[in-house]
Amino acid sequence: MRLIFLGPPGAGKGTQAKLLTEKYNIPQLSTGDMLRAAVAEQSDVGKRAKAVMDAGQLVSDEIVNEIVSDRIDAPDCASGFILDGYPRTVPQAVALSKMLEGKGLVLDAVIELKVDEEALLRRIENRVAETIAAGGKVRSDDNPESVKKRLVEYREKTAPLSQHYASTGQLKTVDGMADVAVVTREIEKILG
Template sequence: MRLIFLGPPGAGKGTQAKLLTERFGIPQLSTGDMLRAAVAEESDVGKRAKAVMDAGQLVSDEIVNEIVSDRIDAPDCANGFILDGYPRTVPQAVALGQMLEGKGLKLDAVIELKVDEAALLRRIENRVAETLAAGGKVRSDDNPESVKKRLVEYREKTAPLSQHYAETGELKTLDGMAPVETVTRQINEILASAAAEA
């Protein structure tokens, strides 16, 4: 089961990915985790990434694509994986398509969780209030102002991915504001139909 989750911050991608990793025994791959692991392993590409990051620069698509390619060759990805936060741009999506084709693999689905932004901001305000009431610590980026910025960034950078995957016929869009159980059921339906077509 090879999936990509798209959607703005707070859309529920992490919640759904966690349920799927448990159900299918496949890893959730986030760009940040993959980068940190490659640097820690001191692989060739990890060393190149570290040099770029140490210089205070952004890691190039070429390096990120190579790290993703190495990661999906790992044994724990044999039955599939969920990509979260990659691809971020259309060029990365094109590179991913070529990379998978070269490995004789393909995506089962690209699932986008759509949200009502005003409702999403209220959801985050509630989450912050609940966390504080329970005596917990709030993530530094879990505040309405930060989320507004991330939503704008998401619309500008990542939204073209939706268009790309709509054109390739791989995009499935769900209402991310629906109850968790509803979204889970709809994802399971998408995966069942992808499995039937495979």
């Protein structure tokens, strides 16, 4: 099973991906997690990615496409994967399609989590407060200014993916503002 989750930052893509990875025993390929790992390792690509993420921007297609292609080749992806937060642009989607075709793979579904942006900002503020209360470390891009920049970039660059995948017949939408369990049930209905 090969899936893509679409939706703005904080829509619940990561939460849903983690639940499905447990059920279907396939990995969640979160470009955000992969990029944060590169930043923590202080690799060259990690340093470039950190500067971009700290500015509340999206990382370049070149960097992300390379990371995703390498990751899809890993043995744990043989039975499938869930892409969480990738592709983020129509050019990335086109590159992914070519990449998968070159590997003899196809997508099974593209699921978009629809959310209200004002409620989403409150959700992210709550996530930060909960992380701090639990003694955790807050992501450098989890602050109101960065989130607002990321939402603008999402609307400009990522939202067109809905139309792109709708034209392929692969797009399915779910109300991302619903309770986590309700969202999970709706996704499972889509997957059959």
